[in-house]
Amino acid sequence: xxxxxxxxxxxxxxxxxxxxxxxxxxxxxxxxxxxxxxxxxxxxxxxxxxxxxxxxxxxxxxxxxxxxxxxxxxxxxxxxxxxxxxxxxxxxxxxxxxxxxxxxxxxxxxxxxxxxxxxxxxxxxxxxxxxxxxxxxxxxxxxxxxxxxxxxxxxxxxxxxxxxxxxxxxxxxxxxxxxxxxxxxxxxxxxxxxxxxxxxxxxxxxxxxxxxxxxxxxxxxxxxxxxxxxxxxxxxxxxxxxxxxxxxxxxxxxxxxxxxxxxxxxxxxxxxxxxxxxxxxxxxxxxxxxxx
Ligand code: NAD
Numbered sequence: 001x002x003x004x005x006x007x008x009x010x011x012x013x014x015x016x017x018x019x020x021x022x023x024x025x026x027x028x029x030x031x032x033x034x035x036x037x038x039x040x041x042x043x044x045x046x047x048x049x050x051x052x053x054x055x056x057x058x059x060x061x062x063x064x065x066x067x068x069x070x071x072x073x074x075x076x077x078x079x080x081x082x083x084x085x086x087x088x089x090x091x092x093x094x095x096x097x098x099x100x101x102x103x104x105x106x107x108x109x110x111x112x113x114x115x116x117x118x119x120x121x122x123x124x125x126x127x128x129x130x131x132x133x134x135x136x137x138x139x140x141x142x143x144x145x146x147x148x149x150x151x152x153x154x155x156x157x158x159x160x161x162x163x164x165x166x167x168x169x170x171x172x173x174x175x176x177x178x179x180x181x182x183x184x185x186x187x188x189x190x191x192x193x194x195x196x197x198x199x200x201x202x203x204x205x206x207x208x209x210x211x212x213x214x215x216x217x218x219x220x221x222x223x224x225x226x227x228x229x230x231x232x233x234x235x236x237x238x239x240x241x242x243x244x245x246x247x248x249x250x251x252x253x254x255x256x257x258x259x260x261x262x263x264x265x266x267x268x269x270x271x272x273x274x275x276x277x278x279x280x281x282x283x284x285x286x287x288x289x290x291x292x
Pocket of ligand 1: 134160
């Protein structure tokens with residue numbers, strides 16, 4: 001036990017399964033220590049079956065907030081007292097606050113904010129931009145909704161014809177109804193449309209997880225003529241740090257080839273602000289955890 005833990009220490013939890021690999025406990029605890037905040041952040045193996053009891057526990061123990069990951073991001077919603085507008089549209093929550101430990105639980109989703117902040121960190125804004133996005137699962141939906149809220153001009157979503165395809169359609173419908181952004185969905189099998197879309201886009205985002213094990217030898221772009229010096233390529237994967245897509249984009253001279261580390265850092269920073277009201281010392285955490 002470190003010296004800084006006392007009888008007054010406030011607890012923040014992370015509830016998901018599997019979760020032991022997560023960088024979030026280290027990220028938040030290092031940030032608490034750096035700022036001298038009397039909080040501790042612990043991960044708990046919690047699946048859907050334990051969720052109801054866990055929520056009761058959060059309320060009973062006055063746990064001040066929680067991050068939520070798979071498989072609980074959607075399942076937690078019915079147990080909350082309030083859900084933020086963006087989390088409602090995304091249909092998933094990754095952060096819950098319990099201000100002053102009074103048991104009023106509010107759900108947020110900081111994944112999309114994390115992605116937008118990661119792009120900003122590289123000098124890239126989404127306002128008025130045309131974005132091609134592959135993947136409309138948890139990460140893709142959060143990115144699509146946030147980019148639309150942040151003023152993207154067009155979001156061209158491409159998804160394989162699997163169970164997520166209908167979610168992609170639903171996400172596009174919500175964006176078209178609630179924002180000025182124009183969203184479309186196309187089957188990724190239509191490679192002609194996919195290539196045309198990328199050739200007209202400012203930013204290409206891959207939110208599929210292709211490029212991560214066991215798909216580390218796959219990239220959804222293999223045609224070097226699609227990589228232009230004014231195209232930003234962003235892959236949400238951070239392990240490996242450089243996916244096949246990012247290597248390809250770099251090799252063929254893309255404007256930027258950005259991995260998912262920044263998204264992961266900034267979704268955490270946005271959650272940290274909601275938990276504590278303080279700004280996470282991101283430069284310090286970046287250097288400590290990511291050696292950048
Ligand atoms: P998900 O299962 O909800 O969605 C996966 C998406 O990829 C779906 O749209 C699916 O149709 C598509 N897909 C799956 N296999 C494909 C293939 N072979 N070709 C093309 N499309 C395919 O998953 P998720 O929770 O959205 O996570 C996706 C990735 O995002 C994972 O690698 C995850 O680690 C990463 N992620 C990163 C961060 C971050 O902070 N950097 C945050 C959340 C998720």
